[in-house]
Amino acid sequence: MVDYRKEGLVAIFEVNNPPVNSLSKNVRQGFVDGLSKATNDPEVKAVIIIGKGRTFIAGANIKDFGKPMEELMSSSPSLIDIGNMLEESEKPIICAIHGAGLGGGLELCLFSHYRLAVKSARVGFPEVNLGILPAAAGTQRLPRLVDITVAMDIISSGRHVAAPEALKYGILDQIVEGDLLKESIKFAHSVIGKPLEPRRLRNLACKSILYCISVIHQFCLKSVRNAADLSYEAGLMMENTYFKYLITGFQSFALRYSFFAERTARKWQLPSGANAANTKPLNVQTTGIIGAGTMGTGIAVSLLRAGYPVILVEQNQEFLDKGVDMIRNILKDGVSRRLMTEDRMKQCLKALKASVDLKHLANVDLVIEAVYENISLKQEIFKKLDYICKPSALLCSNTSSIDIDMNVYGKETSAETVATIMDFGKKIGKVSILVKSCHLFVANRMHGCFQTEAKFILEEGALPDEVDRILEDFGMPMGPFKVSDLAGIDISCRIQHEVAKQHDIELTLQTRFFRGERYSSLSNRLYELGRLGRKTGKGWYRYEKPGGKNAIPDNDIKDVIRIHCKELGIEQRQISTQEILERCLYSAINEGFKIIEEGVVDKPEDIDVIWWYGFGFPRYMGGPMFYASQTGLKKVYDRVCYYHKNFPYSSHWVPSDLLRRLSTAPNPVPITQWKTVLHSKL
Numbered sequence: 004m005v006d007y008r009k010e011g012l013v014a015i016f017e018v019n020n021p022p023v024n025s026l027s028k029n030v031r032q033g034f035v036d037g038l039s040k041a042t043n044d045p046e047v048k049a050v051i052i053i054g055k056g057r058t059f060i061a062g063a064n065i066k067d068f069g070k071p072m073e074e075l076m077s078s079s080p081s082l083i084d085i086g087n088m089l090e091e092s093e094k095p096i097i098c099a100i101h102g103a104g105l106g107g108g109l110e111l112c113l114f115s116h117y118r119l120a121v122k123s124a125r126v127g128f129p130e131v132n133l134g135i136l137p138a139a140a141g142t143q144r145l146p147r148l149v150d151i152t153v154a155m156d157i158i159s160s161g162r163h164v165a166a167p168e169a170l171k172y173g174i175l176d177q178i179v180e181g182d183l184l185k186e187s188i189k190f191a192h193s194v195i196g197k198p199l200e201p202r203r204l205r206n207l208a209c210k211s212i213l214y215c216i217s218v219i220h221q222f223c224l225k226s227v228r229n230a231a232d233l234s235y236e237a238g239l240m241m242e243n244t245y246f247k248y249l250i251t252g253f254q255s256f257a258l259r260y261s262f263f264a265e266r267t268a269r270k271w272q273l274p275s276g277a278n279a280a281n282t283k284p285l286n287v288q289t290t291g292i293i294g295a296g297t298m299g300t301g302i303a304v305s306l307l308r309a310g311y312p313v314i315l316v317e318q319n320q321e322f323l324d325k326g327v328d329m330i331r332n333i334l335k336d337g338v339s340r341r342l343m344t345e346d347r348m349k350q351c352l353k354a355l356k357a358s359v360d361l362k363h364l365a366n367v368d369l370v371i372e373a374v375y376e377n378i379s380l381k382q383e384i385f386k387k388l389d390y391i392c393k394p395s396a397l398l399c400s401n402t403s404s405i406d407i408d409m410n411v412y413g414k415e416t417s418a419e420t421v422a423t424i425m426d427f428g429k430k431i432g433k434v435s436i437l438v439k440s441c442h443l444f445v446a447n448r449m450h451g452c453f454q455t456e457a458k459f460i461l462e463e464g465a466l467p468d469e470v471d472r473i474l475e476d477f478g479m480p481m482g483p484f485k486v487s488d489l490a491g492i493d494i495s496c497r498i499q500h501e502v503a504k505q506h507d508i509e510l511t512l513q514t515r516f517f518r519g520e521r522y523s524s525l526s527n528r529l530y531e532l533g534r535l536g537r538k539t540g541k542g543w544y545r546y547e548k549p550g551g552k553n554a555i556p557d558n559d560i561k562d563v564i565r566i567h568c569k570e571l572g573i574e575q576r577q578i579s580t581q582e583i584l585e586r587c588l589y590s591a592i593n594e595g596f597k598i599i600e601e602g603v604v605d606k607p608e609d610i611d612v613i614w615w616y617g618f619g620f621p622r623y624m625g626g627p628m629f630y631a632s633q634t635g636l637k638k639v640y641d642r643v644c645y646y647h648k649n650f651p652y653s654s655h656w657v658p659s660d661l662l663r664r665l666s667t668a669p670n671p672v673p674i675t676q677w678k679t680v681l682h683s684k685l
């Protein structure tokens with residue numbers, strides 16, 4: 004709703020729709036009622052729109068977009084109706100922004116005559132992140148206010164623009180110091196009686212008519228270009244047509260799911276009943292990192308950038324110096340790419356202390372162990388830390404394959420620690436997902452199936468560039484073989500040999516089964532040929548030079564695969580695009596269902612979020628679990644069974660029981676309800 008009150012000559016519309024003042028129907032109606040009161044009250048000479056609570060207006064209510072098109076489009080009053088009433092008002096309308104003015108919230112501002120904001124406020128059009136465009140005249144009005152290139156950037160990037168930048172472009176008229184409402188009332192008095200015609204954006208011509216042919220295919224840009232090429236009314240009509248088209252599309256549906264999935268994933272809970280809402284995080288002020296390799300230095304940079312002092316510890320001075328150099332280079336690169344200023348880099352480096360003695364970690368609040376994957380080494384470090392660190396220190400391990408319960412205290416982790424780590428993750432600009440300990444955890448466990456199938460597919464007749472192209476066409480940023488070349492083929496080979504050693508097994512080029520499972524020794528063959536990936540200039544592809552970035556399909560690899568298959572008696576055949584996609588994706592998805600079944604994650608959304616951030620799975624596909632839900636679980640289950648029959652020696656094809664039960668449900672179970680099936684009789 005919108006609370007209406009008067010302060011002297013000024014009517015105040017205070018939007019009151021927690022948590023973020025989205026423009027639900029009752030809010031829109033509140034504007035109509037408020038405007039009617041203000042217009043009919045001769046005492047009122049100006050109107051201020053302000054948000055109650057943490058923010059101005061976060062835009063339309065995204066949940067409304069799931070409604071049928073007819074209901075959505077006929078839901079009156081529409082934002083444009085309200086906007087027109089605001090613009091036509093003979094009394095100046097001033098928006099007073101704090102927090103965020105996004106999407107419809109910014110559109111409302113653009114219909115108003117003046118825009119003020121506090122310095123910390125942000126404005127923007129994040130609609131592209133929801134697979135739609137700003138369709139309450141956003142693409143028509145912003146280019147009338149600011150340079151068209153700025154409008155294109157803001158609309159097509161979806162980024163939040165900080166108030167000082169918005170002021171520079173002219174989106175804001177003033178940044179307010181002190182109390183926003185008081186200052187806005189003062190401002191209102193200063194503009195009462197001034198002509199409003201120049202403040203009505205619909206009357207302005209588009210500021211420049213730059214022709215942006217290269218990006219014109221994107222709807223947002225098409226629509227912005229219409230602002231330059233068409234009349235206001237025609238541009239508005241096209242904007243509405245594009246909106247209707249986009250909002251009913253799969254991508255917008257998936258992106259809206261993604262928006263809520265990310266927020267749902269933040270809401271962790273433990274079997275004890277402790278959860279994100281009832282557990283207070285501890286205050287972390289100082290940090291330590293053990294291990295100055297790629298992982299340790301990467302983590303150090305994230306902490307330093309977020310403003311935390313870091314003590315970096317390595318076992319000897321040479322490794323330590325190398326690590327510090329790496330950190331310096333990453334930060335310098337950030338400066339050259341204008342991600343941070345030179346001053347900020349200096350502050351970060353000042354906050355970094357380096358040592359070869361664990362004792363320097365005695366007083367830190369949080370320690371992250373990031374040494375290489377060796378259980379006895381990790382255990383030895385934690386034993387020492389137990390004595391050295393203060394009792395309240397949080398001891399964390401960066402591992403992707405070692406059982407966390409054997410290392411630090413996974414099962415015993417307190418709710419307070421979970422809350423602190425989840426909060427800490429957010430503070431360093433990461434997305435944290437709570438998972439239980441299991442072999443390889445969620446990301447590597449699922450991705451392992453994906454990578455393994457990709458290798459089997461090569462043995463059966465496809466080529467690396469063919470498999471990569473198919474997955475890239477699907478939307479993955481890089482196919483599995485380019486990823487493998489980037490990570491280094493030696494890394495995965497060493498891990499495999501290490502695991503085999505633990506089971507007293509020696510892996511050779513002739514090994515076809517390992518612990519009862521089909522095994523491919525193809526990467527070992529590349530390893531023996533010195534084809535370790537990008538770093539050696541050759542791997543699954545060849546590169547222009549060692550360390551090069553351009554993956555060039557290599558005829559030699561065809562021979563390597565041919566010889567490998569001949570020696571092992573593996574028959575090659577033509578493999579369809581559909582089979583390649585299904586085997587890579589469905590093997591991982593089936594594993595994802597097992598992960599939910601075992602309670603390793605709390606909900607499917609957690610897995611989808613992990614895949615966007617971990618592997619760049621396209622958000623506009625929603626994530627692997629959402630993709631499965633949209634493909635149809637019956638179809639996914641049938642294909643998993645089919646591959647299980649054909650490839651009985653791969654446990655990742657053993658169908659998940661949860662998937663089976665969901666696939667036989669009389670009606671499709673929405674992804675948000677999958678968990679309920681775990682405890683039902685289905």
Ligand SMILES: CCC/C=C/C(=O)SCCNC(=O)CCNC(=O)[C@H](O)C(C)(C)COP(=O)([O-])OP(=O)([O-])OC[C@H]1O[C@@H](n2cnc3c(N)ncnc32)[C@H](O)[C@@H]1OP(=O)([O-])[O-]
Nearest residue numbers: 022023025061062063064065103105106107129138139266
């Ligand atoms: C023709 C129409 C044209 C207009 C189109 C549009 O405007 S498109 C819209 C363009 N606008 C956007 O895309 C802006 C989307 N919003 C944001 O970017 C951020 O919420 C924020 C920056 C406003 C605040 O960040 P923060 O970290 O302080 O808070 P938080 O993110 O944790 O959210 C708190 C709670 O509010 C919920 N919720 C939030 N927004 C909406 C919404 N619009 N709707 C519904 N719900 C929304 C959110 O799910 C969460 O709920 P929960 O989990 O507690 O039940």
